Amino acid sequence: MSLDTLFPLGWAHYALGGLMVGLGTALLFVFTGRIGGMSSVFSSTWSWVVKRPYFQAARYLESRGWRLVYAAGLIVGALVWWLGYTDGTPLGTRVPAWKLVLGGFFVGYGARLGNGCTSGHGICGLGSLQLPSLGAVLTFMATAFLTANLAARWF
Secondary structure (H helix, E strand, O other), rough: OOOOOOOOOOHHHHHHHHHHHHHHHHHHHHOOOOOOOHHHHHHHHHOOOOOOOOOOOOOHHHHHHHHHHHHHHHHHHHHHHHHHOOOOOOOOOOOOOHHHHHHHHHHHHHHOOHHHHHHHHHHHHHHHHHHHHHHHHHHHHHHHHHHHHHHHHOO
């Protein structure tokens, strides 16, 4: 199997994106000591509007400002990619909405259950040699392989 088969749109932009994500999270940690996982962004953002004790925990209140800026950078980065690599035509998917919603639910639930998301454990946790993150990433990958194979057979 060739790279053209695996990456019909090319592989260089994936490599560049991976390097930029790695560099960005490394710089965040080096200059601030902060770990930049994305699932905490969700909870800390809800702390602005939901007054329940879980969302009002000090870890969310103290980090919500920089995490909101961090998430905005993710959105701006995606917009820059979209403008640079497409002709401006909106991108779409053939995946039914119910599958997207169900998948989003499972990903969100898994991120809370695993005490962090795949980006937090895979990029930041492994990058800082955290053994629990290695276990989480191996679990994420095994579950993803199993789910993809089951879904391909059933759906």
